[in-house]
Amino acid sequence: MERVQAQVEGHYRSELVEEIRARGGLLTVGETTFRLAKQFGFCYGVERAIDLAYAARKVFPDQRIFLLGEIIHNPDVNAQIAALGIRHLAAHPSEADIDALSPEDIVIVPAFGAEAPIVAAVKAHGCQIVDTTCGDVMSVWKRVRQNAREQVTSIIHGKAQHEETRATASRALGEGGGHYLVVLDLAETDLVCDYIRHGGDAEKRAAFLRHFEHACSPGFDPDVHLRQVGVANQTTMLRSETEEVQRRVRAAIADRDRELPGDTKNFRFFDTICGATQERQDALFDLLRAPLDLLLVVGGYNSSNTTHLAEIGEKTTPTYFVRNADCLRSADEIARFDLHAKEEVAARGWLPTTGPIRIGLTAGASCPNNLIEDVIHRILELRGETVAI
Ligand code: SF4
Numbered sequence: 001m002e003r004v005q006a007q008v009e010g011h012y013r014s015e016l017v018e019e020i021r022a023r024g025g026l027l028t029v030g031e032t033t034f035r036l037a038k039q040f041g042f043c044y045g046v047e048r049a050i051d052l053a054y055a056a057r058k059v060f061p062d063q064r065i066f067l068l069g070e071i072i073h074n075p076d077v078n079a080q081i082a083a084l085g086i087r088h089l090a091a092h093p094s095e096a097d098i099d100a101l102s103p104e105d106i107v108i109v110p111a112f113g114a115e116a117p118i119v120a121a122v123k124a125h126g127c128q129i130v131d132t133t134c135g136d137v138m139s140v141w142k143r144v145r146q147n148a149r150e151q152v153t154s155i156i157h158g159k160a161q162h163e164e165t166r167a168t169a170s171r172a173l174g175e176g177g178g179h180y181l182v183v184l185d186l187a188e189t190d191l192v193c194d195y196i197r198h199g200g201d202a203e204k205r206a207a208f209l210r211h212f213e214h215a216c217s218p219g220f221d222p223d224v225h226l227r228q229v230g231v232a233n234q235t236t237m238l239r240s241e242t243e244e245v246q247r248r249v250r251a252a253i254a255d256r257d258r259e260l261p262g263d264t265k266n267f268r269f270f271d272t273i274c275g276a277t278q279e280r281q282d283a284l285f286d287l288l289r290a291p292l293d294l295l296l297v298v299g300g301y302n303s304s305n306t307t308h309l310a311e312i313g314e315k316t317t318p319t320y321f322v323r324n325a326d327c328l329r330s331a332d333e334i335a336r337f338d339l340h341a342k343e344e345v346a347a348r349g350w351l352p353t354t355g356p357i358r359i360g361l362t363a364g365a366s367c368p369n370n371l372i373e374d375v376i377h378r379i380l381e382l383r384g385e386t387v388a389i
Contacts, residue, residue, distance in 0.1 A: 004055045011080055012042070012050075012368030016376060019389050027376070030385040031356040034376060035290060039283040041372065043276030043365035045134030046072050049111035050081075052132045056106055057084045065106040068093070068114045068122075069163055071132070072366040073303035076324060091163050093118065101125050112164035113137050116171060136235050136274035137164055141171040143270045147230040148174025152268060155192065156182045157245045158234030160215040162304060165234045172232075173217060179225045182215040189245045193252035195222050196229075229253065230268035236277045236305035236365070238312070276365050277305045284312050284362050292360040294318045294350065296379075298372055299364030301337045301344065306364025310339055317360065320350060325374035331382040353383055 017036070020027045025036040042050075053071050069091030070078050082088065089097060089107065091114070101107070103126030109119060113133040123129060144154040154172040158165035160182040172180035183189050188211075195208055200222065208222050217225075231246040246269040254261040288295070295313040299306030301323060313319035320336040322328065327335040327344075331351045338345045351357075359379065363372050380387055 001051070001055065004051055004058060008047075008050055008054055012077070012370050014369035014373035016373045016387065016389050017041075017369040027387070027389075029380055029387050030383070031354075032380060032383055032385055033356070033358045034379075035287060035292065035358065035360050036372075037280070037283040037287045037360070037362040039276075039279040040362045041365070041367050041369055043274075043280075045111050045136060045274070045276065046366050049132035049134070050077065052130055053081055053086060053108055054084065056108060056130045057086060060106050063104055063106055064102075065108065065130075066101065067108045067110065068118065069110055071108065071110050072112075073300040073306075073364075074366040074368070074371075075300055076371060077366065077368060092166075098122060098125055101127050103127060106130060109133055110163065111137070112162070113141070113167035114163065115167050115169075116173075133167075134235075134274070136272070136276075137167070140168050140232055140235060140270075140272040143230070143232050143272065144168055144172035144178070144180070145174055147232075147268070148172055148178025150228075151177070152228045152230045153225045154178070154180040155229050155231045155245075155249060156180055156233065157184075157189075157231065157237055157242050158182055159184060159304060162234060164236070164304075168232070168234070169217070179217040179220050181212060181217075181220060181225075183245060184215075186241065186244060186248070188212075189248050192226070193248050196226050196249070196252040197255050199223065228266045230270070232270055233272050234304060235272055235274035236303075236308065237273060238308045239273050239278060239281060242271075242273060277308075280305065280309060280362070280365060281312060284309055287360050287362065288313065288316055290360075291358060292317050293357050294320065295360040295362070296375060297321045297362055297364070298324065298375055299367040303364045303366050306367065307339060309362055309364060310337070313360075313362075314339070318350075320347065322375070324371050325378040328375065328378045328382065351379065351382055357383075 027034045065086045066089040067086050098121050105127045107122045107127045109131045111134045147154045169180045172178050233242045250261050250267045253264045253267040295317045297310040310321035331353045334347050334350045
């Protein structure tokens with residue numbers, strides 16, 4: 001394992017970032033000041049998943065190794081994993097994909113887990129599984145399985161198509177009798193709350209089912225399956241939003257059942273935001289208390305926790321969500337992910353080349369330190385400065 005860790009560190013470590021951390025997160029070079037969030041970058045779950053993938057390559061040097069989807073949501077890390085000769089298998093492989101596996105093959109389950117029937121199909125095929133699912137994700141599964149056993153519908157605050165939420169939803173079915181409904185945001189939560197409070201005629205029921213067509217369990221009936229509910233969440237959601245989802249659902253159940261919100265028998269809530277997500281969000285709120293001219297959020301565009309960091313940042317500060325240093329095309333042009341358009345767009349005039357500037361930096365749980373170092377060097381290069389560390 002030591003050799004594996006050395007290899008992983010060799011790929012993702014940054015002495016510069018470690019040095020800035022040791023200095024309290026502050027680096028000033030000439031007129032450029034960087035402030036790093038106290039917590040950012042790789043979380044324990046991601047580190048473990050990457051270590052296990054590298055270890056699998058060492059332990060099974062001659063066998064074919066497949067990865068279900070992406071190990072984490074970072075294109076640079078996924079490219080490194082591919083460079084180890086680990087092959088890609090779709091996150092939702094077809095029957096033909098699974099049939100093409102042989103019993104000697106190794107299949108890696110990523111940090112956010114995989115849907116129960118897919119894992120079962122791969123196992124039934126005789127393949128050995130290297131399961132890197134994070135313990136915090138498994139805690140959510142424990143909760144939703146318990147809901148299923150007790151005939152409680154899981155309302156999952158998350159992104160219906162995100163691998164983690166799909167994996168969680170598959171566990172919410174329990175042994176077959178459980179149900180789930182995925183709500184993305186407060187607008188969808190309000191639709192659910194309205195149905196809980198007032199029910200619906202045939203037309204309203206049909207509209208409700210149409211709206212949640214790809215976000216509910218097979219056979220979901222809002223007239224039956226919203227009687228008893230338990231709210232859980234994807235581990236990487238925005239805490240404030242998740243708390244509001246649970247508060248609104250609880251209030252709707254209390255109104256319907258004519259109870260006080262604290263006494264609702266038909267409502268359960270388990271806080272399943274993971275510690276790493278929470279720490280990164282808290283550290284960013286802290287960072288934003290100091291005056292900043294701009295904030296850079298580094299990470300994969302499909303990374304849920306990174307997206308929420310960018311969301312927090314853009315409320316108060318000019319924020320640029322970038323994949324890596326290549327996005328910093330020039331001092332005039334930056335390629336950044338637009339959270340609203342959901343695509344990479346070019347922005348202009350983002351970086352003054354002269355005068356004092358204070359730049360905040362943070363990164364999602366799937367972003368390695370070497371990418372953050374690259375961003376720091378690129379900014380200094382564009383401003384004609386170099387760091388001596
Ligand atoms: S973000 Fe949280 S749940 Fe996801 S891998 Fe990291 S620690 Fe685990």
